[in-house]
Each structure stands twice: as structure tokens, then as C-alpha cells.
Amino acid sequence: MSDYQILSKIEKPEDLKGLTHKELRLLTKEIREYIIEHVSKTGGHLASNLGIVELTVALHRVFNSPKDKFIFDVGHQCYTHKILTGRKERFSTNRQLNGLSGFTRRYESEHDFVDAGHASTSISSALGILLGEELQGEFNYIIPVIGDASLTGGMAYEAMNHLGHLKKKMIVILNDNNMSIDSSVGAMSSNLSKLTTTKSYQRFKRFADWTMLHIPFIGKSFYAGVMRWKKSVKTFFYKSNIFTDLGIKYIGPIDGHNLNELERVLSRVKLLDEPVLIHIITKKGKGYEFAEKEPGKYHGVKPFNPEDGILKSGDNSVNYTDAFSSAINTLAERNNKIVAITAAMMSGTGLTSFFNKYPSRSFDVGITEEHAVTLASGFAISGLIPVVAIYSTFIQRSIDQIIHDIAIPGLQVIFALDRAGIVPADGEAHQGLFDIALLKSVPGIVIMAPSVKSEMDQMLNFAINYKGPTVIRYPKDSVLPERPEFSKPVVLGDGLLFKERDSKILIVTYGQMLQEAFDAKEILLKKDLDVDIYSMRFLTLYNKMDLASKFSQYSLIIVVEDGIIKGGVGEELGLLINSTYQLLYILGVDNSFLTHGTRKELKELCHTDSKSIAEFIIARTEEVNYKSMVERINAKW
Ligand SMILES: Cc1ncc(C[n+]2csc(CCOP(=O)(O)OP(=O)(O)O)c2C)c(N)n1
Incomplete structure (x- = not known):
């Protein structure tokens, strides 16, 4: 200092x-x-x-x-x-x-x-x-x-x-x-x-400046007076x-x-x-x-070198924005009905290359999220396929337009919600915690969360062929490494089960949080506890009976949300899993706004990081009533 x-x-x-x-x-x-x-x-x-x-x-x-x-x-x-x-x-x-x-x-x-x-x-x-x-x-x-x-x-x-x-x-x-x-x-x-x-003012200004400079011996105060007069002339124009x-x-x-x-x-x-x-x-x-x-x-x-302005290279892994960018470009090449809309966030949402390639199908509408959404409804009515790329936090502005202009008529509009879930650095107003809770209750909207790049491709393709409103929501984070299970075709309502042995514990999650579940499993395996993992893919429950029977063999189910707990996936699952021998817990953002920090730090704060998930599961399995549940469920089987 x-x-x-x-x-x-x-x-x-x-x-x-x-x-x-x-x-x-x-x-x-x-x-x-x-x-x-x-x-x-x-x-x-x-x-x-x-x-x-x-x-x-x-x-x-x-x-x-x-x-x-x-x-x-x-x-x-x-x-x-x-x-x-x-x-x-x-x-x-x-x-x-x-x-x-x-x-x-x-x-x-x-x-x-x-x-x-x-x-x-x-x-x-x-x-x-x-x-x-x-x-x-x-x-x-x-x-x-x-x-x-x-x-x-x-x-x-x-x-x-x-x-x-x-x-x-x-x-x-x-x-x-x-x-x-x-x-x-x-x-x-x-x-x-x-x-x-x-033009008229510029002409006047040039004339006034020239006159000032060419009148000899003008005193400072006279000049200042004329300048003031010039200002009022400007107002006149x-x-x-x-x-x-x-x-x-x-x-x-x-x-x-x-x-x-x-x-x-x-x-x-x-x-x-x-x-x-x-x-x-x-x-x-x-x-x-x-x-x-x-x-x-x-x-x-991000941090940079002040001498030359060069931004410090972070990790170079592919993030969800890159994955969306590549998916929309690929599909737009084949389908000229696709148009893209952004509300002043072209580069942030990964639309720059689309805008460069397809200028006539690209619309930056300024900071007008409500207009962006209703504009998209018009495109859909005209027979085109609008993709509205918006940050999760800013879609909050457009809930009425989504319900009134898109969901009620059941129009085919695709929402690519970037920065969904926990968002680093910007704090409360920029967290993407509410999109699931806000949109899940709207009839007819299909919400998806990709974990890997190939799933992003599949989900966008699904949305382009689905005759109704769809949402693909993903965080500011790197995509997960591919695994063979992800290649399973995206079918409405189907999730992915990651199962090696017969466990009585299931972690249910979606999107990038799947990585936390995979890592929690590694931690638990070291303690001789195994878990199965279920990726929802679709965040509204469709085949409820099917899902209930799939989950019935588990005595302990932990749902990990990337968002607010209230109104999330876990609560809907909770209504399904209400038998006496099954326990369901939800980890996520618990009834609060979330401050600023890195995504990792904030996950730790909400106990949705792998270590916290593993510790939570260990603590539950040590509880007496859980043991008796396992006995009861084993007896049932
Ligand atoms: C509703 C909403 N949409 C998008 C954004 C993202 N955003 C943050 S700053 C900004 C540009 C603001 O430009 P301007 O008001 O001219 O201020 P400047 O940064 O140029 O000083 C945008 C689009 C936002 N903050 N709020």
C-alpha cells in the first residue's frame, strides 16, 4: 500500500x-x-x-x-x-x-x-x-x-x-x-x-471550435462563457x-x-x-x-499477468459450454431450422462460433431475457427450432414467458441453461440453484442434465426431435471422462445405473455431480462399503413405477442435488420411496442462498463433495436403525 x-x-x-x-x-x-x-x-x-x-x-x-x-x-x-x-x-x-x-x-x-x-x-x-x-x-x-x-x-x-x-x-x-x-x-x-x-451538432462544434481558435486575444473567462453557451446549444440540438x-x-x-x-x-x-x-x-x-x-x-x-495482459492458463479440459457449442454447431449444419438466441451472453454461452457461421440464424437480443423467450415462442410457431442459450440464474427472469408463451401451447423451444447449479466466484445473485425447482413443476417441460460430452450431443439431438419444450442444464465445470455406460441412447425418462456388485446403498444424482458420486464410491470402497450409482439424465420422474421397483432393493438412498433441495429431484423421489424399509436423504443447497467461492469450496460447504457424501453414508450406516433396515430388507429378499 x-x-x-x-x-x-x-x-x-x-x-x-x-x-x-x-x-x-x-x-x-x-x-x-x-x-x-x-x-x-x-x-x-x-x-x-x-x-x-x-x-x-x-x-x-x-x-x-x-x-x-x-x-x-x-x-x-x-x-x-x-x-x-x-x-x-x-x-x-x-x-x-x-x-x-x-x-x-x-x-x-x-x-x-x-x-x-x-x-x-x-x-x-x-x-x-x-x-x-x-x-x-x-x-x-x-x-x-x-x-x-x-x-x-x-x-x-x-x-x-x-x-x-x-x-x-x-x-x-x-x-x-x-x-x-x-x-x-x-x-x-x-x-x-x-x-x-x-451531424448538425458536429458541424456546429467544428465551427465553434474554429471560431474560438481564430479570434485573437480571447480571455479565459470569455472562452469559458462561450463553452457554456456551446453546451446549451448542444442541448438545443x-x-x-x-x-x-x-x-x-x-x-x-x-x-x-x-x-x-x-x-x-x-x-x-x-x-x-x-x-x-x-x-x-x-x-x-x-x-x-x-x-x-x-x-x-x-x-x-481469470487471473492474468499484468505486464502483458496474458490470461493465466487454467485447466484446458473441455467444459460444458464447449460441449454445447460443438453440439449445436454440428446439429445446425444438418438442420437449417435451428436458430440460436442469446440475451447479451454470446461468448459466455459458447455461441460465438455459431454466430460467425450462421449470422442470419443468430439473434443477440441484448439483456432482455423475457423478450428472448417469447421471441423463441414466435420462432417455434413459425416452424423453426429455436435454441435459447441462457445462464440458469438469468432464466429466473423469464418464468412467466416460459409458462405462458411456451409451456401452455407446448411449443418446441430448447433451453440451454449454462452456469446451472453451484456457480463459482460471483455469489448469491449468480448461483444457478433454482432452475430445477422452478421449471420441474411446469407441465410438459423435459429437463435433462448431461454428464459427458457425448450425452450433451445426444440430449441436444433428443431436444431437436422432441415436439415440446426441453431444457438442458449444465454447470460451469469440466465434462466428465466418457465411460461405456454413457453411450446408452437417451430415451425419455431413462437414467443410467452404474452397478458392479450388489449393494444396498444407492447414490442418485445427475450431471457433473456424478463425478462426486464416482469419487465417493472410491472412498467408500476403501472402507469396504460399496454403493451403486444412478444418473437420472431426466430430472422429472416419468416411469415412476419402473423407477420405484428399480430402487426397491436399496435400503439407503442418497440423492445429491446440484441446486436447491426444495423442489428438487430428491423431493420427488422421496414421494416415491416411502416404504418403511428404505431411507432417503437429500444433499444439496439447503434453504439458503449461496455465497462466492470456487465450485469445489462451495460443494464442500453444502456437503455435496465426494468426501462429504462418503462421510454421510458412513455415518448413516453406523446408525442402529439403518442396520435393522438392512436386516429387514434382507429378510424381505
Ligand atoms: C439480467 C442479466 N442478464 C445478463 C447479465 C450478464 N451481464 C453482466 S454485465 C453485462 C453487460 C453490462 O453492460 P453495461 O450495462 O453496458 O455495463 P458495462 O459492463 O459496459 O460497464 C451483462 C450482459 C446480467 N448481469 N443480468
Whole structure:
């Protein structure tokens, strides 16, 4: 910390207030270096954070947090805010188990007001806080900070529509870097850039600049006066835009890396008594050449070498995203009815090569998961086969669209749910724990979980031939090594039994968790305990009687979930296995939200890792009533 001349002295936002311009310039440089130093070790969101340093400093200088409240949309760009609000020393623990969250978290600081993670919510939360405080006789500045891509989400418009109608005094900051994770998409994005590049304004600007430079002896104050006039002329050119049409005053565009300018504008806007949107232009990755050149690559990074920007190679094994990517490309070659839809997660969901190969069959709809799903229903009605690739956590947004627009009419839409189950590093808001519980109860939806690459191929092929809605859900993890059993054809409702000897204990699981079951078996074998293993493949029970009879020989059944226990596979199995001589236990995420950490650490926390599974089985077999059950079941056989 001693290397950071100014930053080392900043413990709280008030410490910023007495700094000189020179010190502030050095501070913003040091914050960037500090972020790069730490994110290069922990991984995390880099480019968005480098782009918002000046804005965050300006907000903390002009306003008084925590009385005034900054609501960072998504919250992935809150690193400077955390560093300036007493969390600098703990920044090295960012995204690690028991460390700082990579997003704003209410439990972490009085300066964080929302538990963020999903996009487009900031204006709604801010308006609620504003109205709530007002009803209680208070006024503080509530300032949502929303990115241009997050502004593609419908909720942002619902909130602005409400704000414009109420005419409340609120400052919305639009942080426009013209990037989502990949390129920003949609008409809104091109309209925003038009606000900065209207030809008539550019012509006027050139004329004004030329005039300024060619009038001799102009004094500084005269020049400043003309600059102010120029700004109001600019507003004149943009008299009407989507924000003003919604009843929100538009100010901008402002250079988001010019701290003086930002402070000047914020201090003035503070005095206005109406809703205002300040449009600031920033550069994603600002100050780190590699991130400036490739902001998409450096949006969310694993550890890297800060000198050359080269990302540290993790393990090179094939993961489920790669497996999905290869499966959809192969099938799309043979079947030109397949179209792919992403909601701003093209690279994350492994669709980049599909988009490159089949541009006319590829649709990035922006951060609009609800629209993505209903759009897919339209494709299905038209006779095409839409594949919607979405992270499990973000499908939560679209439950109504899935039920109303897809499941009720029974349309053939395929959901590829990436990041399902326990998700590393990003914490509560990004865990994929709820998709099974949310979707299993919807009539007619078939949910599958592949363990190996060949199963991914088979399941996608199954979905393409199945005339109804299907879900393939898989985690951020490596696919399992192939075994001969996996080549068994995927048939609706059938699972896979891994059995060597006659055991009275069965582990039931699915997807990647099968590896934990295989490893638990190895541990148990060393203790002379054998287990059979059943991979569900399909997460809704179809041939119930058949399954009940298959499982009837087991006295102890352990179901291992990659998700929340409530509403999961285990509970449905529990209703089936309710005879007096069989015990069924479920391991999984037990009625809680799950923090950040590696997938391995989080599995250990939930007791779904191989060692915990084995220990759990040993403990149960040592229980007296289990022994008597075994005796009873043996007597029955
Ligand atoms: C509902 C939802 N869908 C997808 C995401 C994944 N996501 C995280 S950040 C991001 C891009 C945000 O871009 P922008 O709002 O412009 O902010 P920037 O990172 O460019 O500063 C996306 C798509 C999300 N957080 N929430």
C-alpha cells in the first residue's frame, strides 16, 4: 500500500474532499493500478471497473454517501466504490470464499444499498428508495448508475416511465461505453451513439471550435462563457430524445474521464428539481491498453499477468459450454431450422462460433431475457427450432414467458441453461440453484442434465426431435471422462445405473455431480462399503413405477442435488420411496442462498463433495436403525 501515495491515505469518502486536482489525478491513476494489481491475482470484472473510476470519485466528492445513495446497476463495476468506502484492505479477498463480494452487498457495507447482480434493476430500486424516504419525510440524493447495455432491459424503461410520470428529483447516470460484455446491440445502442454524433451538432462544434481558435486575444473567462453557451446549444440540438419524451431531462454527452467536468455537471444538476439523466461517455478498460483494445475479453477475467495482459492458463479440459457449442454447431449444419438466441451472453454461452457461421440464424437480443423467450415462442410457431442459450440464474427472469408463451401451447423451444447449479466466484445473485425447482413443476417441460460430452450431443439431438419444450442444464465445470455406460441412447425418462456388485446403498444424482458420486464410491470402497450409482439424465420422474421397483432393493438412498433441495429431484423421489424399509436423504443447497467461492469450496460447504457424501453414508450406516433396515430388507429378499 505504501506504493500508493494518495490512495494509501483514503479510508472513507470524506478523505477525498480536500484533495487538490493534482492529487485527484494521481488518485485515479493509483486506483486503476490497484484494481489491475488485485484483479490480476483474483480474477474479476476488470474492463468495466477501469472505465468508471473518475465517475465514482466524482460521485463520492459531490455527494455524501451513505446518506446519498449510489445504486450501481448489475454491481459488477463497484470496485472503486468499495475501495473508497473502507474495503480497500480487503480488496485482495474479492470473490474468494469469506472475502469481499464482487458485487454490492448490503451485509458488507453501509455504502451498499442493493444486493445487485442482475441487470436493469437500478432505476426501480432507486425510485423505491426515493419514494420511501420521501414518505418518511426525508430527502437524499438517490443515484442509479446504469450502463448502456443494461439500459436495453425492459425494467429500466418501466422505471423511467414511472419516474418521468412522477417528476421526482432524481439523477440517473447513464454510463455509456458502447459495450455490453460483447458489443452492445439494438436500436437503443445506435440511438445513444447518435446523441453524440448528430451531424448538425458536429458541424456546429467544428465551427465553434474554429471560431474560438481564430479570434485573437480571447480571455479565459470569455472562452469559458462561450463553452457554456456551446453546451446549451448542444442541448438545443437534442431537444427531444427518448429520455425527454419520458419526462426526464437529458444532459450530455459528458466526457466520463474528465473529473473536473463531471464534478461541475453533478454539482449543477444537484440543484435541479426534476428527474435528470446525465449521459456520460466512458471507455471500457480505460488506462490498461490490453483491456482498452479488447474490452470483451477483459470484461470478466481469470487471473492474468499484468505486464502483458496474458490470461493465466487454467485447466484446458473441455467444459460444458464447449460441449454445447460443438453440439449445436454440428446439429445446425444438418438442420437449417435451428436458430440460436442469446440475451447479451454470446461468448459466455459458447455461441460465438455459431454466430460467425450462421449470422442470419443468430439473434443477440441484448439483456432482455423475457423478450428472448417469447421471441423463441414466435420462432417455434413459425416452424423453426429455436435454441435459447441462457445462464440458469438469468432464466429466473423469464418464468412467466416460459409458462405462458411456451409451456401452455407446448411449443418446441430448447433451453440451454449454462452456469446451472453451484456457480463459482460471483455469489448469491449468480448461483444457478433454482432452475430445477422452478421449471420441474411446469407441465410438459423435459429437463435433462448431461454428464459427458457425448450425452450433451445426444440430449441436444433428443431436444431437436422432441415436439415440446426441453431444457438442458449444465454447470460451469469440466465434462466428465466418457465411460461405456454413457453411450446408452437417451430415451425419455431413462437414467443410467452404474452397478458392479450388489449393494444396498444407492447414490442418485445427475450431471457433473456424478463425478462426486464416482469419487465417493472410491472412498467408500476403501472402507469396504460399496454403493451403486444412478444418473437420472431426466430430472422429472416419468416411469415412476419402473423407477420405484428399480430402487426397491436399496435400503439407503442418497440423492445429491446440484441446486436447491426444495423442489428438487430428491423431493420427488422421496414421494416415491416411502416404504418403511428404505431411507432417503437429500444433499444439496439447503434453504439458503449461496455465497462466492470456487465450485469445489462451495460443494464442500453444502456437503455435496465426494468426501462429504462418503462421510454421510458412513455415518448413516453406523446408525442402529439403518442396520435393522438392512436386516429387514434382507429378510424381505
Ligand atoms: C439480467 C442479466 N442478464 C445478463 C447479465 C450478464 N451481464 C453482466 S454485465 C453485462 C453487460 C453490462 O453492460 P453495461 O450495462 O453496458 O455495463 P458495462 O459492463 O459496459 O460497464 C451483462 C450482459 C446480467 N448481469 N443480468
